[in-house]
Amino acid sequence: MIRSIALALLPLLYLAAPASAEGDATAGEAAYAKACARCHRTVARITPFIEGKTAAERAAWLDAFLAGHHVTDAKIRADLVAYLLAN
Secondary structure (H helix, E strand, O other), X not given: OHHHHHHHHXXXXXXXXXXXXXXXXXXXXXHHHHHHHHHHOOHHHOHHHOOOOXXXXXXXXXXXXXXXXXXXXXHHHHHHHHHHHHO
């Protein structure tokens, strides 16, 4: 019975996960170091400007911003979002 309930709740956990869960923060750190750090230097200089109250709102804002800011690859964008939101 408990197993059935746990399996039934699994899809709800997926829906509640922030968008950044799709990205790999470690890969995002490498992408940031390779392509972003030369202009933006540290992540601490960027994170105060990320808009949104919830993690999902912040992830959506970052994804939209990065799409128009030199990051056309969706996978790299997701990795960068995961990295930026983790810091």
